[in-house]
Amino acid sequence: MVEIKKLLIIGCGNMGGAMLAGWLAAGYDPARFAVLDPALGDAPEGVALYRSPEEAETAGDHDAVLLGFKPQQLGALAPGLQSLTSEGVVVYSLLAGLTLAQLETAFPGARAHVRVMPNLASRINKSPIILLEKGLQPPERSIAYEFFDSLGTALWLDDEGQFDLVTALAGSGPGFVYRFIDALVGAAVELGLVREQAEALALSMVEGASALAAGETISPGELAERVASPGGMTREGLNVLDKDEALHKLLVETLQATAERGAQLSAGSD
Numbered sequence: 449m450v451e452i453k454k455l456l457i458i459g460c461g462n463m464g465g466a467m468l469a470g471w472l473a474a475g476y477d478p479a480r481f482a483v484l485d486p487a488l489g490d491a492p493e494g495v496a497l498y499r500s501p502e503e504a505e506t507a508g509d510h511d512a513v514l515l516g517f518k519p520q521q522l523g524a525l526a527p528g529l530q531s532l533t534s535e536g537v538v539v540y541s542l543l544a545g546l547t548l549a550q551l552e553t554a555f556p557g558a559r560a561h562v563r564v565m566p567n568l569a570s571r572i573n574k575s576p577i578i579l580l581e582k583g584l585q586p587p588e589r590s591i592a593y594e595f596f597d598s599l600g601t602a603l604w605l606d607d608e609g610q611f612d613l614v615t616a617l618a619g620s621g622p623g624f625v626y627r628f629i630d631a632l633v634g635a636a637v638e639l640g641l642v643r644e645q646a647e648a649l650a651l652s653m654v655e656g657a658s659a660l661a662a663g664e665t666i667s668p669g670e671l672a673e674r675v676a677s678p679g680g681m682t683r684e685g686l687n688v689l690d691k692d693e694a695l696h697k698l699l700v701e702t703l704q705a706t707a708e709r710g711a712q713l714s715a716g717s718d
């Protein structure tokens with residue numbers, strides 16, 4: 449049984465680094481992690497850093513790997529990673545768009561294959577983490593769930609056909625939220641506020657609004673109605689966003705374009 453006694457993170461850039469920081473912040477022993485990355489400056493204290501598969505193989509003490517390089521690199525890197533992904537090792541993959549079947553083909557010696565979709569808030573243990581697996585035993589599923597749930601809120605997805613869409617929502621989502629906040633700040637500045645003040649107000653507003661909505665039983669849509677006092681100011685702004693379903697249509701297009709890119713990556717697009 450694979451207990452994730454030691455996880456080898458292969459490619460520890462923005463996303464792998466955020467997850468590693470989250471696990472360490474959650475109290476996991478640094479000795480349970482190792483990194484294979486030819487370009488990373490430093491690994492956190494207590495985490496072994498290897499520069500080549502051969503170096504990692506010499507240590508040879510991991511029972512799980514987390515693939516954190518780019519999806520476009522899979523074909524080139526997989527042949528050199530075979531000995532690190534055989535003999536019962538479980539392969540966890542962050543590679544956007546790449547399917548379980550593609551992971552099975554690339555790493556036929558692995559015990560099981562798991563797609564994992566986090567976002568950068570893993571660093572502060574506040575990320576949704578979507579999981580989809582093939583080959584884990586029930587106790588291993590529980591261990592995997594607990595391990596990834598420590599980075600925020602994990603959930604198992606049953607339908608791989610929805611993976612690109614949940615990636616667009618939960619993995620890419622922070623990018624869209626940051627763009628929205630940035631646009632809100634830009635608009636406030638254009639209308640007369642000082643940027644520093646607008647940014648501070650926008651960030652604390654979004655933090656509070658999100659935390660409130662997460663703790664409420666009513667939906668975000670209903671909360672928007674609560675903000676809009678009858679005959680008040682907010683309704684006028686909501687009317688602009690709602691006109692011709694402008695925001696709704698924009699976001700359908702946004703998620704669609706993002707999810708479609710997953711299919712392109714899966715098909716081998718650069």
Ligand SMILES: NC(=O)C1=CN([C@@H]2O[C@H](COP(=O)(O)OP(=O)(O)OC[C@H]3O[C@@H](n4cnc5c(N)ncnc54)[C@H](O)[C@@H]3O)[C@@H](O)[C@H]2O)C=CC1
Binds near residue numbers: 542543565567
């Ligand atoms: N950035 C994000 O918010 C999210 C990224 N992902 C996925 O995470 C993966 C990594 O994305 P980022 O962290 O954004 O990219 P990144 O470019 O920041 O990190 C990639 C890392 O891979 C390393 N690398 C390159 N060649 C390597 C090799 N031969 N062996 C080992 N490591 C190698 C690089 O040095 C770098 O540290 C992608 O597959 C992406 O789809 C998934 C969810 C969210």
Ligand SMILES: O=C(O)[C@@H]1CCC=N1
Binds near residue numbers: 615620
């Ligand atoms: O942009 C990407 O491809 C990755 C996947 C989700 C977030 N970042």
